[in-house]
Amino acid sequence: MPSISFLGTGSGLPSAERFFSSAILSVDGRNLLIDAGEPCVHLLRDRGDVLQEIDAILLTHGHVDHVGGLPALLQGAMLLERTKPLTIYLPGEMVSPFRDWIRALYLTEEGLGFPLRWVAWIDQETVILGDDLSVTPYANTHLQSCYRPLPGANLSRSCDSYSLEIYHGAGRNFRAVFSGDLSSPDELKPLLADPLSVLVCELSHFSMSELAQVLKDASVGSLCLVHLSEDLAEDREYLQEKLEELLPKIGDIIIPGDGEHLDF
Numbered sequence: 551m552p553s554i555s556f557l558g559t560g561s562g563l564p565s566a567e568r569f570f571s572s573a574i575l576s577v578d579g580r581n582l583l584i585d586a587g588e589p590c591v592h593l594l595r596d597r598g599d600v601l602q603e604i605d606a607i608l609l610t611h612g613h614v615d616h617v618g619g620l621p622a623l624l625q626g627a628m629l630l631e632r633t634k635p636l637t638i639y640l641p642g643e644m645v646s647p648f649r650d651w652i653r654a655l656y657l658t659e660e661g662l663g664f665p666l667r668w669v670a671w672i673d674q675e676t677v678i679l680g681d682d683l684s685v686t687p688y689a690n691t692h693l694q695s696c697y698r699p700l701p702g703a704n705l706s707r708s709c710d711s712y713s714l715e716i717y718h719g720a721g722r723n724f725r726a727v728f729s730g731d732l733s734s735p736d737e738l739k740p741l742l743a744d745p746l747s748v749l750v751c752e753l754s755h756f757s758m759s760e761l762a763q764v765l766k767d768a769s770v771g772s773l774c775l776v777h778l779s780e781d782l783a784e785d786r787e788y789l790q791e792k793l794e795e796l797l798p799k800i801g802d803i804i805i806p807g808d809g810e811h812l813d814f
């Protein structure tokens with residue numbers, strides 16, 4: 551049975567109650583880490599052998615609240631004598647800087663004790679992760695709308711950010727989407743044409759009613775809301791009640807907390 555363990559469900563603001571974005575999707579004994587916000591290595595260690603058993607890390611984009619825990623995770627895997635190969639899927643523009651970042655922290659790839667592979671996402675190109683398990687990245691424009699540019703600043707660098715669609719099962723009967731961060735919920739529309747078992751969606755960069763407008767006719771078994779803006783995080787009961795009222799066709803609406811484990 552597929553399951554998701556939510557390690558960090560906070561927003562990009564530091565919080566004493568919620569950690570940065572990270573979750574484990576487990577299917578058929580395979581574990582995918584979706585984003586690696588801090589302090590995911592500690593939370594993985596708390597969960598026993600999961601740190602050793604992660605098969606792949608899928609990074610939606612390079613914002614620090616989604617990737618800042620990566621070096622500590624690699625160091626932890628090295629110190630715990632992991633030997634199993636690890637593949638990190640990520641935006642292409644991040645590959646070279648991330649390899650430099652790891653090296654600057656004395657995490658020499660050849661010295662980790664396990665093979666490390668970096669694979670750049672290509673928009674809408676499906677990656678096979680194993681038997682009956684695949685992921686397809688869908689580019690979104692989140693990173694093009696999140697700067698506070700100074701007058702005259704040139705922000706023309708490429709800014710890759712993805713939502714991830716994950717299929718599992720011979721009949722592709724389990725279909726999950728992790729929104730990553732978005733600039734608008736409209737960016738989910740191409741992913742809502744077919745029924746979804748699970749949608750893990752952020753709610754920091756747009757309003758609850760904008761999201762409800764996009765989801766009102768969607769077929770979604772479970773909607774998990776994460777990465778809530780501060781005002782929404784303070785009143786989760788109101789958010790839950792309001793969304794259940796606005797989205798009667800959605801099977802379950804869940805606002806998971808850090809450490810929560812859900813089976814689907």
Ligand SMILES: [Zn+2]
Nearest residue numbers: 611613692731
């Ligand atoms: Zn972001």
